[in-house]
Amino acid sequence: MATEQQSRYGDFLDRVRRISNLRSAGMLLSWDQQVMMPEGGTPARSKQLSTLSALSHELLTADEMAADLDALEAADLDADQRAVVRELRREHDRAASVPADLVEEISEVTSEALPVWQESKEADDFDAFAPTLERLIELKREYAAHVDPAADPYEVLFADYEPYLDLDTAERVLERLRERLVPLIEEIQASDVELAAPFEGRYDDETQMVLVRDVLDTLGYPWERGRLDTAPHPFMSGTQFDARVTTRFKEDDPLDALTAVIHEFGHATYQLGLPAEAYGTPLGQSRDLSVHESQSRLWENHVGRSRAFWELIAPTVNEHLGTAATPEEGYEAANRIYPDNLVRVEADELTYHMHVILRFEIERDLIAGDLDVRDVPEAWNERMDAYLGVRPETDAAGCLQDIHWAHGSFGYFPTYSLGSVLAAQLYAAAERDLGDVDARVREGDFDPLRDWLRERVHRHGQRYTTPELVEEATGEAYTADHFLDYAETKYGELYDL
Template sequence: MATNEADADAAYEQLIERNRRLSNLGYASMYLNWDQRVTMPEGGAPGRAQQLSALSATTHELLVDDEVGEWLDTLEGADLTEEQAANVREIRNEYERAAHVPAALNEEITQTASENQQIWQKAKAEDDFASFAPRLETMRDLQRQKAEHIDPEKSPYTVLYEGSHQYIPIETMTDIFETLRSEIPPLVEEIRTEGRELADPWEGEYPDDDQEALSEAALDFLGYERDRGRLDTAPHPFMAGNQFDARVTTRFKPTDPMDALTATIHEFGHATYQLGLRQDEYGTPLGASRMSIHESQSRFWENHIGRTKPFWEQFLPTFKRHIDGHDDLTVDEVYEAANRIYPDNRIRVEADELTYHMHIILRCEIGRAFVEGDIEAAEIPQVWNDKMEEYLGVRPETDSEGCLQDIHWTGGFAAFHGYTLGSVVAAQLNDAIRDDLDVDALVREEDFEPIREWMTEHVHRHGQRYTTPELIEVATGQELSAQPFVDYVRAKFEDLYDL
C-alpha cells in the first residue's frame, strides 16, 4: 500500500530533526577531541575519555531508536524530491550499520580510542612500541566484533573499510593501489639515478614563532575566513569543524619551514570544504561533507596551488619577511625546494607529493593483514620496516619514525585509503577546473575567490546529495580513475628533474 503523503511528510520532518540532534552531538564530540589534541592538559585524559564515551553512547541510542526505523519504514517508497531522497538514503545507511552494533560495544570502542591517543603520544615520544601494542590488539578485537555484527558474511576489514568508503568498492581501491605501486617506484628510481640536483636551501633551525607567523600569513594570503576559523598547533596536523567553525592546526619542523607551511595549506583545503557546505542544510546529509572526498580538497590546495610556480611568484616576498636568512632565494629555488622528492624520508606527513602514496599503501596493507589475523601486533615493526625498504629503499631507525609515527591506528584500521583517493580525485578536479578557469593567472593576481567558488559550486554545495562516484563524475565529467594522477606526476617530475 502506498505511503500516506501526510504520514510521509511527518516521518521525514521527524527524521531530519533527529539527524540534526545527532549531528550536533557529533560536532560536540569533534570539538572535545580538538581540545584533547590541542589545549587539554595531559591529566585530563581519563575524564575526556568518559565524556566522549558518554556522547558516543547517547548518539548511538538516538540513532538506533525504534522510532528511526519506523520513520524510515514509512518513507520506503514515498514520493520524495531528489534532495529528500538523498537525505533519507544517507540516514538509512548510518542507521542500518549502527543498528547492528550493540551500544555497549560502540561505547567501549569510543572510550578505548580516546585512551589510546594519550598512550600513543607517550609511546611515540619514548620510542616504545611494546607499550602500545596491547592497545592495538584491543582495538583490533573490538573492531572485529563490530564488523561481525554489521556483516558476518564479509571479511572484517572490508566491513570496516565500507564504513569510511561505502560507495567506493574495496576492489576499486585495490586497483588504484596496484596502478600506483607499478608507476611510482620506477619513477622514483628514475629520479634517483638520472634526475638533476634540485635546490635545497634550508640550513640551520627556524624558530617556531617565525614559522607560526608564516602559516598565519599563508592563511590570510589564501583567504581563510578568520571569523569562522583559527590556527593552532598539534602533534599531528588536522582540521575540525563544520560550515560555521572550521579550525586548522599545524606543527613545526625546526629544520624545514616548508613542512609547516604545506601542512597549513593542506588543512586550509579541508577547511574550505567545511566552510563551503550549505548553511541552510546544517545538520542534514545535504549539509555534510563526504569523508572520501575531503582529502581531495586538501591535496588540491596543497599540491595544485601551494606547490606551483605561480603561487611562489606571489608568495615568496611574504615568505622572506617571516623566514630569516633567505633574502637571495629565487622563485625557481623555492619552487624546487617545495617539490623535490625525499625518497629517504621515513615520515608520511613529511613525505613529498610522489613518495607519499607508498606510505599510504604500506599502512593499508599492514592494517589489513593485522585485522584479518595474518600478522600480530608484535610483528608490525618488522613488517613495516621491510615494506619501507621494499617500496622506498629505506628502513626506519626507530619505531617512532616507523609504525608509531601516525595517530590513526588509535581509533581504527581501514580509513587510510582516503589519503591516496584524495590525491587521485584532486588530479581529476585540477584537470576540470583548469578547463574552466585560468588558475595560474588567478594565482598570479592573488585572486583565490574564483577558485574557491568553483570548488563550492562543483563539490561543496552538493554535500551528500550524490554518492562518491556520482559526485566525482558531476564535478569532473569523468569517472574515478588513477590515470589523471599518474599523468600529472609523471609530467611534473619529468619536467622538474629533466628526465
C-alpha cells in the same frame, strides 16, 4: 508529498539535526582539548565526550528512527530528501547492527591502547604493543562480522570511512600508484639533479606564525568564520559557520607549517562551502574522507606546490624569513623528494603514497588473518626497502610511528592516497572548465578555483554518493590517470628524467 509524510519527514529531520548538533558539540570539545584545554581537564572531558557520543548513538539507533526510516523509504520524497534518508539508513543500520557492549569494549580497549602504544613507541618495544594490537584486530573483526557477516571484514572496516567507494576500485588505484611510483622514485634517486633549498636556517614560532597568517590572508581564508591556532598535530575542525585550522612549527623547516596550513585551509574551504541552510543534515555535511582529503591535497599540492603559487608568494616568504629565494628556488624547495625519509607525516608528495600503500597492505593482511601481529615489523621493513630503498633501524621509526591502529582505525590509511588521486582529477577538470587556473593563481586570484570547487563539490554536501559526486564534478569515473600524469610530468621536469 502528502501532509502526513511531510510532517513525518519534519520530525525525522529534527532527530537528525539533534544527532548532528551533538556531534558538532563533541567536535568543539575535541578541538578545545587539543588546542586550549589545560592538561588537568582530561578526566572530565573524556566523560563529557562519552555522554555526547552515547546519546547520539542512542538517537541514531532508537526505535523512532527505525520507524521513520521504514516509513520514509516507502514515501514519495524528492531527490534531496531521499539522499538524507539514504545517509541515515546507512548510519542507522551500521550502528544498530553492533551490540552496545561491543561498542563500549572497543572504546575502552582503544583508550587503554593509546598509552600502551605511546610507551611502546618511546621504548622502541613492539612486543609491548603486540598483545593490544592483537586484541584490537580481534575486536574489529568481531565488529565487522556484526555489520555484515557475509562480507570481507576489511571491506566492512574500509566502508566506515568510504561507504560508497568499493574496495576493489580503491585497491586497483593503489596498485597502479605502486606500479608507476616505485620506478619514478627510483629514477629520482638515480638523478644527479639537486633541487634548491633556499630556506635552510632557524626560524622562531612567531616569525612562522606571521608568515602563515599572511598566506591564509592571501588565499582568502575568511577570519570571521575561522581561527588559526597551534596544536601538536595540524588539523581542521568545524562547520560551514566556523571552520578552524591549526598548525605546528618546526624550527628548521618553515615549509612544514606553510604546507600544513595550506592543507588545512583546503579542508576548511570545503567545510565553509557547505550550504548554510542545510546545517545539521547530510546535505550540509561533507562527503567522506577521500573527498575531504581531495580538497586539502588540491590546495596543498596543485596550488601550494605549483610554480605559479611560488611566483606569487616568494616575496612574502622572503620578507618574513629574511631569505632571498627566487620563485623557481621556492618551487624547487617545496617539491624536493626525500626517498630516505622514514616518517609518513613528513613525506613528500610522491613517497607519501608508498607509506600509505605499505600500511594498507599490512592492515589488510592483518584483518584477513594472513599476517601475524608478531611479523608486522619485518613485513614493514621489507616493504620500506622494496618501495623506497630504506629500512628503519627501529620500530619506533617504523611500524610504531602512527597512532591509527592504536585508535582501532583499520581501513583509514587508503583514504589519504585516494584523496590525492581525486585532487588531481578535480584540478584537471577545473583547468578544463576554467582555462588557465595557474594564471589566476599567479595573480593571487583564487576565487575562480574556489567557486568552481564550491559549485561542483562543496554545495552538494552528501546529496550524491562519492562515485556520483566524482562523475558530477569531473564528467568521468574516479581514475588515477590524472594524478599519474601530473606526477610524472612535474617530477620528470624537476628531476630532468
